[in-house]
Amino acid sequence: MTRTLVNRVLLALLGLALLTGGAWAAVTGFLGDRVPSWWRGPGSEERLVDRDRYRELAGHDWWDAASMGALAVLAVLALWWLLAQPVRGRSRVLRLPRPWLGVRTQALTSAAEQDIERLPSVRSGRVRIGSGRGGRLRVAVTVRLEASAQPALLLGELHAGPLANLRTATGAEQMDSVVRLRRGRQRAVRVR
Template identity: 40%
Template sequence: MNPLRNAVNRTLLALTGAALLAGGGWLALGGSGTADRLPTWWPRPEDGTALLDRARLADWRAEDWWTPAVVAGTAAALLLCLTWLLAQPRRGGDRRLPLAGPPLTLRSRALADAVARRAEATPGVARAHVRLPAGPKRSRARVRLLLEPGAAPGPVLRRLTHGPLDEARASLAPHPLRTDVRLGARSRRERRTR
């Protein structure tokens, strides 16, 4: 994840959490049951008051600006939250994989693309798709291969394991790379229609 985005996310979450915690603490501890035990500087609501009473809410609803303001504020909050959500990277997106030296990293998408290109160059493979969702110390490669008609899965899998996947493991050493491979076959009928 981008360090700037990570810092912004953590700051916004911390500020939201602090505001909710302060508001909840004020409401919970400001009640009449605990008011005697609180320090003198703690802000206390007056006895019998509510955060928003029905009479004041009815007065606000009678105003012409109330409904458009509430709708606009809610829509703006929703758009802000959706924008923030969509700005986040999806799980399994492009991450940085640790290499042998501490300052060295490799983008997971770059390694996945390289493994996919090498896999497609393997005899018997029509198409390859590779995903590398990575953790801090362990990586996992999810490989989907579409085999050519008549290609034997065993030899193709051996060539894939001792070729592109071994190269990927070597590039991530000393961190392990676990691989899941799914094989599918292209039918002769599909080949004729193209």
């Protein structure tokens, strides 16, 4: 099991427990004596903390500060845990090796697609750019070929041309790339 999966399952279980407890407390509190006999809940005279015990704790000077501090620490920890979860999706700005320098992913993608479409026997190209393992640049390229295309030659041209330009433009020392070549006609346009 991955760490992300464990974190998401634990967050879901915690959220479900809080939601269930809140719904139970709300229904019991709003309906009061009108709840059915099988409904488990505190009676009208029962409290979560005994009144005598609460008065005893509230009499100490440290009680208010300790209870508020514990709740604040729990809230900060829960918020930190939530924000520490990885975000899915592509970043809009790709950070370059130089400090404070970045390039819009959409602009870089558009330029790489234009480079690919300039290659001979390429009908269209689609590029997705993101970060891979260890912060390495990850590029996924889908190229739709014409019927007369030679894939072996095209892969060499793709590696020496658009992918090399992309590596140079981003300053990436290493780049993970996945290339998918598709041949054949595109789907027919349907007319109604």
